[in-house]
Amino acid sequence: KKEKTLGMIKPDGVEKLGQILDEIYKRGFLLTRLRMCCLDRNQAFRFYEEHRDKPFFNALIDYITSGPIIVFEIVNTNAVDNWREAIGPTDPSRARTVAPTSIRAQYGIDVTRNVVHGSDSAASAVRELEFFFPSSGPMLPNTSK
Numbered sequence: 704k705k706e707k708t709l710g711m712i713k714p715d716g717v718e719k720l721g722q723i724l725d726e727i728y729k730r731g732f733l734l735t736r737l738r739m740c741c742l743d744r745n746q747a748f749r750f751y752e753e754h755r756d757k758p759f760f761n762a763l764i765d766y767i768t769s770g771p772i773i774v775f776e777i778v779n780t781n782a783v784d785n786w787r788e789a790i791g792p793t794d795p796s797r798a799r800t801v802a803p804t805s806i807r808a809q810y811g812i813d814v815t816r817n818v819v820h821g822s823d824s825a826a827s828a829v830r831e832l833e834f835f836f837p838s839s840g841p842m843l844p845n846t847s848k
């Protein structure tokens with residue numbers, strides 16, 4: 704069935720933008736909305752609030768606010784699972800073992816700087832797409848300042 708998910712190219716991925724867009728193109732993903740932006744710390748806290756109590760939270764916030772990111776809506780059959788399969792496991796060194804052709808295996812640096820993101824469920828996809836592509840205005844990052 705047709706489904707939507709939120710994909711993101713993180714700051715270190717933006718430095719390899721052409722190569723990562725080529726990976727997306729080669730796999731035939733349809734991108735239906737796209738924007739480039741920088742998250743401030745408040746926006747990053749909100750986007751990653753489920754990880755607030757994790758030991759890596761501060762490193763994650765420092766990283767994701769360190770430069771521009773690119774976010775996009777993917778429409779595909781089983782978009783959530785297919786995009787997560789394309790990006791591979793969270794940790795690029797593990798990805799190189801179990802999914803060597805995945806995007807994180809090829810371009811990821813370490814478990815924080817893992818170049819791309821994908822929503823982990825259909826429910827997360829709805830929340831994350833609304834975060835970056837609000838249908839009704841108020842949740843748009845940047846409108847609060």
Ligand code: CMP
Binds near residue numbers: 763815817
């Ligand atoms: P992502 O799946 O996009 O969303 C959560 C992020 O937290 C994840 O990518 C990594 O960038 C980061 N992360 C997850 N687990 C760890 C970890 N064990 N150590 C450091 N960073 C992590």
